[in-house]
Amino acid sequence: MKFAIVVFPGSNCDWDAYWAVRSALGEDAEFVWHQEEKLPSGTDCVILPGGFSYGDYLRSGAIARFSPVMRAVVRFARAGGFVLGICNGFQILCEAGLLPGAFLRNRSLRFICRTVFIRVEREDTPFTNALTAGTVLRIPIAHGEGNYYVEPQTLRQLHEHGQILFRYCEADGAVTEAANPNGSVDNIAGVLNREGNVCGLMPHPERACEALLGSVDGLGIFRSIRHACSARHAVALVS
Amino acid sequence: MRRFAVRAVVSLRRSILDVQGKTVEQALQAIGFPMIAQVRIGKYIEMEVEASSAEEARAVGEEACRRLLANPVIEDYRIVEVEPVPAVAVGEPQ
Structure with a gap:
């Protein structure tokens, strides 16, 4: 399967994502410069990587969402293609309206760079099917504006439609205020769109795909996407 | 058409x-302003807009905000x- 990794000016986790897909997962990956108006043919999943696109000027992700490539990403997502936004990529997806919510400065006003625990809330999605609901993943975060915010009404809808995919938690899976690194509403670390094909998360699974780097817990997310794609291809073959 | 300075917060x-x-x-408050409360920080954005009237310039500014x-x-x-912006090109000595 093929991943397309979008590169904006200021992206800095593009190579990490490339490494995770090519070396750790063993699948194909191609970079796509933000000025491109089309995605590579045969793209199964688009990754919007972490970084500081356009220097995070104005608001994180606010300018990147108007990049030419984003029109192609929106079309791809509307057609059901899988899109994974990591950190700055999550912020861009929110700005683009592909995911609900917005980001505020971390509650502490500090940039936080450390490993946290997140709990998988659902296992029946393209991004978590290789994991088990309730599993705790050890994954690094690195952000200054990761304080996820939605209005109370939207939060209720997220719960109703099962769109909350990952929540910050303790090592044992308990979702506590103390385990919330940035002040995100309801300890939300990652969400899904209602259709289930677009996912954004603040933690960096691509930085947790090598034992040498401290954790391989991020690999489960990439494996899940691969499962989802092969399942889709299998359906396409028989139908 | 004229040019207008449009300032947004x-x-x-x-x-x-x-x-x-x-x-x-x-x-x-710590440095001696106990009478100050409810401090909120925002962004100030200044734009020059070409438009036929101040109303039109304001509408363009609002659309840009939206x-x-x-x-x-x-x-x-x-x-x-x-x-209105005085009819002097930006950067020229006044």
């Missing part, structure tokens, strides 16, 4: 805790000033 919505404003408020300058999920915006 974008700030976090009232319902959202402004951690930065709160921290500055505490600093102000589409890019403010995120309606967390921010409010208001155009605080619209005034």
